[in-house]
Amino acid sequence: MSTPPLAMRAPVERTDNITELLWQDALRHLRNTNNEVLLPLNVVDVIGQRNVDKIKTRLSMLIGTPTVAFLDESINALRILQTPAFSGTAVALAAPIKEPATEIEAASITIQAIPVKPNKIPRPPNAFILYRQNHHPKVKESNPALTNNEISILLGKQWKAEPEEVKAEWRKLAEETKRKHAEDHPDYQYTPRKPSEKKRRGSSRPESKPTKRTRTPAATSTESEVGSSIPDTTLSTTSADPETPNHHLADLESVVGSDESAMLDGPYRFSAAELDNLIAEVESENQRAMIFASANFGMNERLAGEPFELSDFLADIY
DNA sequence: CCAGCGCGTGACTTTACACA
């Protein structure tokens, strides 16, 4: 490595732009990767730890849960994903990654299996839900002809008939689940829809074309959209939730404060040629990146359809 | 093809009202 990587000579402004492009590309792949951001192994060397932290923070804000970053050499990528929901120990990382965190590999498999709704934190199940969850397969197996609603009715009656000590066991389990839920999601607040917002089926929808896909986020925006319209997670501030403002800038600034000296040694896996291309890309894309950084995601969706070589560069990873 | 409904119970929030 006789020639220093260009990115290291590049000003902070430029690495920030590369970060924007990486984030942009990650957003486009998010739905295919189950809300996981995959970055080149040596991305830290190129954009700096603070920018990796920035992406990590953005993903966290986007999906509404804490995230964890670790190197996965099996796929040659730095992975940023939701912190395992049921792991008692948070594997906070984000700093110089040294070893493939084998301990969270199993957890990451769990994450792949969980149908994560990007922005929606599910409510903790109550005692009856846990009870039903446990008994449903058994009832289904012994009475395959029963419909799900009939099973619900049956289990409702069965629940009432259960002795108090049995119910107490399930309540205790529900209580523990709730406590764990509160630990995992300290900022979670149950926000039910209002009656006026409930009637989404049938005649209540005023639009001439009541296609589900074309639903406007505002029409049902309590805590459940996002599927196709990803909220603003760029540097711009959002007004979506006055109760829990995303205060992106402030948060990012606080996170960004970490030093990036530690990650500047190590192998560079962006080749010099790739970096040259990338930086050229940044320069030509600079304007759009700046727009992206200050606009909402609608703009990003528009950009998503345009050709973008960074995608090709990352295509193998995704 | 896919979002939404239905069906049970319990936890929780919001709203309305009464009272000090």
Add this chain to the structure above:
DNA sequence: TGTGTAAAGTCACGCGCTGG
């Protein structure tokens, strides 16, 4: 004005079914 109580409404799970 502030506090307490009751009622109403919503959603957690699961999955077959319906309708756009």
